[in-house]
Amino acid sequence: MNALSEILTPEYWSVILLPALIAGIAVSFCSSLLGVSLVLKRCSMIGDGLSHVGYGTLCIAVAMGWAPMQVTIPIVIVAAYILLRLSETSRVQGDTAIALFSTSALAIGILASSKANLTTDVSHYMFGSILAMSRGDVILSVVLSICVILVYLLFYDKIFAVTFDENFARATGLNVRFYNLLIAVLTAVTVVLGMMMMGALLISSLMIFPAVTAMKLCKRFRSVMIASVVISVVCFLCGLLLSLCWDTAVGASVIAMNLLAFTTASVNGALRNARVKRLQEQEQEETWQTENC
Numbered sequence: 001m002n003a004l005s006e007i008l009t010p011e012y013w014s015v016i017l018l019p020a021l022i023a024g025i026a027v028s029f030c031s032s033l034l035g036v037s038l039v040l041k042r043c044s045m046i047g048d049g050l051s052h053v054g055y056g057t058l059c060i061a062v063a064m065g066w067a068p069m070q071v072t073i074p075i076v077i078v079a080a081y082i083l084l085r086l087s088e089t090s091r092v093q094g095d096t097a098i099a100l101f102s103t104s105a106l107a108i109g110i111l112a113s114s115k116a117n118l119t120t121d122v123s124h125y126m127f128g129s130i131l132a133m134s135r136g137d138v139i140l141s142v143v144l145s146i147c148v149i150l151v152y153l154l155f156y157d158k159i160f161a162v163t164f165d166e167n168f169a170r171a172t173g174l175n176v177r178f179y180n181l182l183i184a185v186l187t188a189v190t191v192v193l194g195m196m197m198m199g200a201l202l203i204s205s206l207m208i209f210p211a212v213t214a215m216k217l218c219k220r221f222r223s224v225m226i227a228s229v230v231i232s233v234v235c236f237l238c239g240l241l242l243s244l245c246w247d248t249a250v251g252a253s254v255i256a257m258n259l260l261a262f263t264t265a266s267v268n269g270a271l272r273n274a275r276v277k278r279l280q281e282q283e284q285e286e287t288w289q290t291e292n293c
Helices: 002-007 010-040 045-064 068-089 094-115 123-127 135-154 156-164 166-171 176-198 203-217 221-246 250-291
Strands: none
Touching (some): 010 045, 068 094, 135 176
């Protein structure tokens, strides 16, 4: 509870908490939008695979003295393209390609960081440390998040078509490969931005949990997308508050809030389905009794 008294100071609010809030909301917005498309396309694990590639690249960049974010973003974009091409043209299935590619990059990154004795310096990329983000990281996160959101909204109709039925989209003349690549690139950028907040181990959960929770509450694509954004931002704010009050890791606290939201939505959906089923059985029984009178 001592952290709450620190929040009240202007220095803590302006220097640490406000940048964390801005970057966290921006990344939560992006990840929830893309999460809906990834879940519906059954590509949920690509976020996890790209985060491992991102962590490996970050380790190498830190060991070499390069700017971590500026180096990692283009490398992860290239990795997203390679994974997409492997899943389309290779005999190796998509999930297998993700596992092979991501674990190899992760191993190389760990070797580089351990050889350079940088294990503690890059640990926050593994577990997340949003309150330690620099001003430059916050600005880069916000700018790229805005770009991701604008591109997603600009090509919303095309992404919608590719997400639900690639064959139909291809039959209508849509360049399905390009829009799949666009989704992969946007996902890659979002994964790298989210690693500072959630860490490589948890960033994929930030993309999947809000989308799955929203699908339990809504049926239409647009409604699911809006609900996913709202759930993601609210869970981030609640998780950040929880971490400040109880001195827990921000990333784990945010995912805990997402887990709570998912559990609540699942229980509510199960109760609603049971009630609907019971009403249908009562109606059938009443109809049967009426017909036999």
